[in-house]
Amino acid sequence: MFFPASTMIPWLAKSGLYGYADGDGRLIIPPQYTHARPFRGEFAVMAQEGGFGLINTLGVPVVAPEHPFVHLSAPRPFSLAFIKKEYNAWWRLPRWKVLPGLNLLSTRRNGPLLTTRVPRAKWDVLALPGMEKLQEFNCMDEQNAWGPARKMPDDLRLLTSGEHLLLRHELYNAEGERCSGSIFGQLADGTFLQYRKGWYRRVNEAGKPLDAVRYYKKNHLVFGGSTIPQQEAPYQRIAAPVFQSTGGEVFLFPDFSKPFPASIEPYPQVGGVQYIAMIGALQDTDHFFVLATTGKSDERRLLVLHKSGKWNKLVEPRPGFDSMLRNGALLFTQGSARGVMDTALEFHLFPLQYPESLGGTLYAGKDNKSGKYGVFDIMEQDWKITPAYSYIGPCLAEGIVPYCLDNLYGLMELDTGRHITPPLYDSIDKSGAVTQKNQLFYIDIYTGLEYRD
Structure with a gap:
């Protein structure tokens, strides 16, 4: 008898062996x-x-x-x-x-x-x-x-794009037929960058060239007449691989729609830019970020540069930059003004530490006052889930987060704060696998149903 795979979950028997059960806990494949x-x-x-x-x-x-x-x-x-x-x-x-x-x-x-x-x-x-x-x-x-x-393997690359698959450096169609090889990576517009003998070109999902433009990998940028190397130990200076087209345009991978400016206006502060620690592209914008010291200050501040080569003077130079989050926002963790700058270049203060993006405007983190974890809405500037936990997040499924109390984990609905399970488990992962007193078994992360004898 055939059973839909979506209803087949590992079932732990008292013998310590696993079988498979349906979503309601009825055993389908005996423990073995x-x-x-x-x-x-x-x-x-x-x-x-x-x-x-x-x-x-x-x-x-x-x-x-x-x-x-x-x-x-x-x-x-x-x-x-x-x-x-x-x-x-x-x-x-x-x-x-x-x-x-x-x-x-x-x-x-x-x-x-x-x-x-x-x-x-x-x-x-x-x-x-x-x-x-x-x-x-x-x-x-x-x-x-x-x-x-x-x-x-750590360096294994697996990516789907529509009806095509990128596996390591090879492109395949839905039938498993190889379309093209020597793929460096996927660009922001969904096309791919393919390596040729000493140069690169853009190709579509089927591996067909999009145009006759050639790109060459560079190890530096020219910034205000100064050469900025790709890497200067122990700190990386440019936050992405650099490519130059046959037309002379320079791009930071993966966005080839936004050339890095060939000419940059003087910074509008006495003394100008003195030292550049890092340059990177801001996702889904026409801007780049420049982590630099300016004037006589030794403090690194994040500056925003338009692709035209003009500085965005509406964005305050901000100290304390930490990293770019998965949603493209910039995280600031040093100094008194801790928070995130979103892709609209608006800054939002955090009353928390160790922020973890949960999607949209929600972040899990540790409240500065209570020392407990909650969920904070940066747009509302208010706690969506009141800080009361020793840990929260990130999402295991849409709208479901793990929480921790007394060193044990449970599951909670993000929208309502309702506990799906009490804090019972030593660990929980997104597959529903949990550990409890050295036993590994599975639960339904939407209902908390345990699949075991």
């Missing part, structure tokens, strides 16, 4: 796995004594459970399986371990007694449901080489 993950599409990752594999909704293995790591990704309209295989890189003598925690042969890795195995990983990427191999690649396990923990 040492590890189980939720279905993505029509497949799920499970493990038995021999290792990790994949099953379909009938419980039939489609990838045998004999691998050290399997990851399932389901970015629509694609479903991909990443299958890891390991073999012994015995020739890497400098990384052998003789005693745990003792460095005799120039390795910083800790491992068990007499470990001489350094895994070398080979990855196969399969397109589901047909199991066609899209890619294979090799890498060394520089992390987790001495223990049972496994993970995806």
Whole structure:
């Protein structure tokens, strides 16, 4: 009998083995796995004594459970399986371990007694449901080489764009056919930058050139007649890769619609700009930010520069810049005026520390007065959820955040502040996986229903 994958959740039996149940908790696939993950599409990752594999909704293995790591990704309209295989890189003598925690042969890795195995990983990427191999690649396990923990490679790039997929440096269509290779990355307008022999060009989702313009990678910007290097240790000076077109325009990746000004007017303060610490593009605007010292001051302030080369004099030079948030806002954490500057270049004060964007105008953070966490609306300048927690956020699903009380976690509705679950768990993640007294099982993050005996 076939069951929709969306209703199949790992179920923990009293035996310690996992099966799969429907959304109401009725057991569908009997407990038989040492590890189980939720279905993505029509497949799920499970493990038995021999290792990790994949099953379909009938419980039939489609990838045998004999691998050290399997990851399932389901970015629509694609479903991909990443299958890891390991073999012994015995020739890497400098990384052998003789005693745990003792460095005799120039390795910083800790491992068990007499470990001489350094895994070398080979990855196969399969397109589901047909199991066609899209890619294979090799890498060394520089992390987790001495223990049972496994993970995806840090530099793996996986991105969907409409009906196309960018996997590492290759573009594929929805049928799994390779469209193009040597992709540097996706631009802000949804097109891609492709590397050629010593230069780059813009291509569409199908890998077709958009025009005849060539771009060349640069390692500096010219700012007011001075050369600003891409990096000056230990601080990065330019916050994005720099490219120059054959027409002479300079761009900060990924926005190629906003050229960096070739000529910049003098800064309207006596002494002008003295030292530049960082330059970057402001998302979804015609502006750049410049972190600099001006005049005789040694304090770094964030200045706003229009793409025309004119300074935006309506934006106050502001000290205390920390970083750019995921929503494009700029975070300021030093000094008395702590807050965020949004993409409309408006500044909003925070009465909190450690802000975490929850989407829109809402931020979770630690109240300066009470020392408790709540949710603050920067537009209303008021607490949406009164500070009463030792931690909140970020969102695990739309409108649902984790909270912490007495070192235990629960779930809460963002709109109402209603507790979906009491604080019962040692950890919660967005898949619904929770840990409690060294047990891992799953809950419905919308209702709190536990999937276990």
